Amino acid sequence: AQSVTQPDIHITVSEGASLELRCNYSYGATPYLFWYVQSPGQGLQLLLKYFSGDTLVQGIKGFEAEFKRSQSSFNLRKPSVHWSDAAEYFCAVGLTGNQFYFGTGTSLTVIP
Amino acid sequence: EAGVAQSPRYKIIEKRQSVAFWCNPISGHATLYWYQQILGQGPKLLIQFQNNGVVDDSQLPKDRFSAERLKGVDSTLKIQPAKLEDSAVYLCASSLTASGRREQYFGPGTRLTVT
Numbered sequence: 589a590q591s592v593t594q595p596d597i598h599i600t601v602s603e604g605a606s607l608e609l610r611c612n613y614s615y616g617a618t619p620y621l622f623w624y625v626q627s628p629g630q631g632l633q634l635l636l637k638y639f640s641g642d643t644l645v646q647g648i649k650g651f652e653a654e655f656k657r658s659q660s661s662f663n664l665r666k667p668s669v670h671w672s673d674a675a676e677y678f679c680a681v682g683l684t685g686n687q688f689y690f691g692t693g694t695s696l697t698v699i700p
Numbered sequence: 701e702a703g704v705a706q707s708p709r710y711k712i713i714e715k716r717q718s719v720a721f722w723c724n725p726i727s728g729h730a731t732l733y734w735y736q737q738i739l740g741q742g743p744k745l746l747i748q749f750q751n752n753g754v755v756d757d758s759q760l761p762k763d764r765f766s767a768e769r770l771k772g773v774d775s776t777l778k779i780q781p782a783k784l785e786d787s788a789v790y791l792c793a794s795s796l797t798a799s800g801r802r803e804q805y806f807g808p809g810t811r812l813t814v815t
Contacts, residue, residue: 631704631791631808632804678743682800683800692742
């Protein structure tokens, strides 16, 4: 079945530590890939997106993501996490037929 | 640039009552989306409009949910009658066009509690 999978429901990291959030998808063709962040009580904000070209994409707030076709993955990374990064992170997939699907999300807790 | 506006921000109703949510997208955005986000889950698309026409409503429970986008600008989503399982955050989003590669801009959402 077609899906967007975020294997980690919840992650806790120390402030200043590195972060990697995993995302895998299962669609026939390479979809358009997105990462969104949702702070408590807020709507979703786009962090970065990948359509084609360089497989390492840079986003806002110091985030980056790497597309790996062989692994059908689009993992989000940040070298040094700040307390304000605590939020819910969603990977999303856009398809050519105007369809758009979100993963179930990963909740990030940052400890001092 | 003003963002996507939604109201109300919070609503508590009893089951079998009706409720309506309002969304005003970013000016010039032709495509408008309504999502349902149940606690602990990712947003699920309910309906997608392109101008004032429906592009996709395959996951909209049409026996109780309805939505309209008159004049191709703002939109309302209605639930009648509400069930306990409708408790969720209802997110509205807009984008320039209906394309899977277009960034969607989200409003703050309406948190609905059905008791």
